[in-house]
Amino acid sequence: LQGTLSRLCGPVFRKVRSTSELPRLACRTRRNLLLTEKYRLELPVTVPKFGVNVPTCSLNNSHTNARTYGRVTLRLDDVVTVKTVAGVTVNDVLLDVVSGALCRYLGKRHDLPEEPLLAAVPVSLEKVGSLERDSGNNLARLVTTLATDVADPWQRLLTIGQVTTCAKELLRVSEPELVLKRLDAIPPFVMRARSRTSRRQGVAAEAKSEVNISVSNFGRLQDLRLGSSEVEEFYMSGTPNSNSGSSIAIYTYRSSLMVSILAFAH
Numbered sequence: 001l002q003g004t005l006s007r008l009c010g011p012v013f014r015k016v017r018s019t020s021e022l023p024r025l026a027c028r029t030r031r032n033l034l035l036t037e038k039y040r041l042e043l044p045v046t047v048p049k050f051g052v053n054v055p056t057c058s059l060n061n062s063h064t065n066a067r068t069y070g071r072v073t074l075r076l077d078d079v080v081t082v083k084t085v086a087g088v089t090v091n092d093v094l095l096d097v098v099s100g101a102l103c104r105y106l107g108k109r110h111d112l113p114e115e116p117l118l119a120a121v122p123v124s125l126e127k128v129g130s131l132e133r134d135s136g137n138n139l140a141r142l143v144t145t146l147a148t149d150v151a152d153p154w155q156r157l158l159t160i161g162q163v164t165t166c167a168k169e170l171l172r173v174s175e176p177e178l179v180l181k182r183l184d185a186i187p188p189f190v191m192r193a194r195s196r197t198s199r200r201q202g203v204a205a206e207a208k209s210e211v212n213i214s215v216s217n218f219g220r221l222q223d224l225r226l227g228s229s230e231v232e233e234f235y236m237s238g239t240p241n242s243n244s245g246s247s248i249a250i251y252t253y254r255s256s257l258m259v260s261i262l263a264f265a266h
Contacts, residue, residue: 036174047167048118050143051210055113059245060209066265074257088161096157099146117146120211140176213246220252237262
């Protein structure tokens with residue numbers, strides 16, 4: 001009986017304790033927002049904001065029941081060569097590949113906005129040396145430009161690299177861990193009320209684009225086997241989110257980059 005009470009009361013006590021931290025978290029959040037905005041103004045380039053000034057195109061507001069799926073394999077050596085010569089990261093090169101593909105695709109449809117498309121890139125918040133998780137993720141969402149308004153591919157890559165570097169630094173300053181702490185501290189009845197409000201505003205929310213596309217790089221996989229058979233290719237897809245109609249997921253496997261694309265059919 002004592003063990004049962006402990007299991008029942010423990011989460012309640014923890015929730016009460018975390019809720020009591022709300023005033024301190026509110027003050028810390030306000031200071032952090034002011035610091036982040038001040039830091040943003042001092043950056044050498046403009047870092048886009050999530051859900052702000054997102055150009056409209058057929059990638060967004062095109063939610064359908066049907067889905068389309070595509071996949072492609074890139075040579076890792078080719079990507080590393082470009083990365084080394086340009087002085088950027090592998091992720092920057094992959095974003096540039098996505099950008100070039102979107103420029104061609106939307107250009108043929110006469111649907112490429114004059115403003116640069118924006119991408120949401122999940123970034124791990126796990127600290128070096130952290131224990132592996134059994135489930136769940138600890139991620140933040142980095143928003144950066146795809147520089148689709150830059151015609152020259154090489155200059156486009158350099159622009160993506162510069163903006164993404166600043167976006168990472170801005171994300172560090174913004175302390176994204178605060179979001180999880182606030183969610184943990186908010187009482188359940190407040191979250192339920194917020195959820196009901198979100199459902200009532202569902203139609204309006206669908207009309208608002210937060211980014212144009214999601215691009216996830218899940219890192220490197222070791223050699224995989226299925227029984228006695230070797231796994232030659234491995235693709236993983238992610239659902240379209242943030243009101244974007246397409247999601248790109250990338251895994252490094254052996255000497256290749258496995259790219260999968262899941263999108264709403266339209």
